[in-house]
Amino acid sequence: MGKNLVGNHIRKLRFNHDEMTQQQLADKVGVTRQTIVALEKGNYSPSLELAFRIAHAFNLPLEEVFFYGDQTKE
Amino acid sequence: MxxxxxxxxxxxxxAILIFVSYCLYMYPRYPGGEGVEPSEVFHYWGSFVLYLTLFSIVAHIIISIIFNIVFRLTTNEKEPAFADELDKLIDLKAFRNSFFVFVVGFLFAMGSLVFYQPLHVMFIIMISAGFISDVTGSxxxxxxxxxxx
Known part of the structure; x- marks a missing residue:
């Protein structure tokens, strides 16, 4: 399985939003907790629609939640 | 997990338990020996496939219900009530692989007829392909x- 090039800051953002749980975020954006787990691990690149829903859940623009390439050392 | x-x-x-237990149940019932009518053999294989399908559907439903109960009791979590985009994508990939395996098995089964193999060889390959494709999907x-x- 090739490594996904689309990364995200979901784990950090959850922590900054009153330590939101994976289940709470999942309920907010309409997916299962498994999908949030896969996103945080970098095992899955979401659809554009889901990416926007997650960004809206954090009240942030898309590019502050998701990035393309390796920014994990930030 | x-x-x-x-x-x-x-x-x-x-899937493995259902298939193995069903095969162990049906194996002694094969109409073997001299002078067996071909219609009896076809009846056996037809009922084998039909009852296997029904038996596996019922067994899968029962096992699924038991699994959900055990999951709730052990984790205090509810199982997901819907399939999201990741589930659908994985389901599609599983179905693709499963279908590919079954088609390969089907072609082998037809190949066995081309090479004048006995009829039961064709049925065994076809049924095995169905079982392997089910396992492949999971x-x-x-x-x-x-x-x-």
């Missing part, structure tokens, strides 16, 4: 839930 991963493992194990799901898409 998440619900979907556990469910895939249970699915693989139950293993594909487990792989993608663990390793990503």
């Amino acid at each position: 998440t619900y979907q991963e556990k469910k895939s493992i249970v699915s693989v194990v139950s 293993v594909t799901k487990l792989y993608h839930y663990r390793r990503g898409v």
Whole structure:
């Protein structure tokens, strides 16, 4: 399985939003907790629609939640 | 381990148990010996496939209900009530692999007829292909839930 090039800051953002749980975020954006787990691990690149829903859940623009390439050392 | 991963493992194990137990039940009933009518042999294989389908559907439903009860009791979590985009994508990949395996098995089964193999060889290959394709689908799901898409 090739490594996904689309990364995200979901784990950090959850922590900054009153330590939101994976289940709470999942309920907010309409997916299962498994999908949030896969996103945080970098095992899955979401659809554009889901990416926007997650960004809206954090009240942030898309590019502050998701990035393309390796920014994990930030 | 998440619900979907556990469910895939249970699915693989139950598919193997159902198939093996059904085969052990049906094997002694094969109409062998001299002077057996071909219609009897066809009846045997027809009922084998039909009852296997019904038996596996019922067994899968029962095992799924038991699994959900055990999952709720052991984790205090509810199972997901819907399939989201990741589930649908993984389902599609599992179905693709499963279908591919079955088609290969089907072609082998037809090949056995081309090479004048006995009729039971064709049925055994076809039924085995169905079983292997079922397991392939569950293993594909487990792989993608663990390793990503």
